């Protein structure tokens with residue numbers, strides 16, 4: 001990834017942070033964007049604070065990243081996201097709106113600002129969005145309809161980005177992680193239920209690591225994936241197959 005300029009949202013934690021680390025290790029220049037600064041021990045690259053639901057924040061961050069990187073970023077990783085459990089009958093309109101705002105609107109805003117900069121500069125690039133297996137399968141024991149809908153939206157949005165921006169040399173793909181060991185995981189159900197799920201619902205019978213997702217993200221952003229666009233790639237230990 002030497003010579004590549006990457007912008008990672010949600011780069012202070014979990015999968016986004018793992019992507020930052022892997023991109024840096026592979027030689028890219030990276031700027032991380034998150035709602036809060038990373039912990040001091042995790043400040044491996046320049047970082048910006050922005051709320052991905054706020055259009056002006058996102059536009060400012062994309063411009064500031066271009067200044068830090070010496071040109072417009074040519075890889076965008078959209079990893080900022082939230083997760084909440086709420087049975088569908090109890091879900092409030094406000095909870096629905098918050099979820100869609102961060103996970104779907106945030107992905108749209110960052111993608112549009114990123115692609116706009118590349119198109120204006122006449123340069124190619126790649127987008128890797130983070131969906132979820134929750135976009136692909138339902139689970140009554142994990143009631144997250146608003147999360148699932150937001151991630152299904154990310155899948156559809158990614159395909160449309162790929163279709164509309166291919167003429168500009170911009171590829172867009174979406175990674176759909178299964179159950180990955182990040183701070184977000186602590187928001188999920190109780191440990192015993194989690195262990196039972198791993199044994200019956202995941203052929204590889206273990207959690208995934210953020211680094212394992214980051215490896216796929218960086219592949220999709222690299223020249224090795226030059227003929228891949230509009231792909232929906234589960235990174236889930238096989239859970240969507242059974």
Ligand code: NDP
Nearest residue numbers: 010013014015034035051052080081132177179180182184
């Ligand atoms: P983390 O909570 O570790 O990281 C998400 C980061 O996004 C946090 O730093 C969070 O900040 C930030 N963020 C949240 N809202 C905003 C916002 N409005 N503006 C800017 N940054 C924001 O979670 P993961 O790394 O696990 O998740 C990364 C992505 O992967 C998410 O899209 C998630 O849905 C997806 N995913 C995760 C799975 C898992 O099992 N972990 C499975 C499937 C998909 P803060 O901490 O302040 O909220």
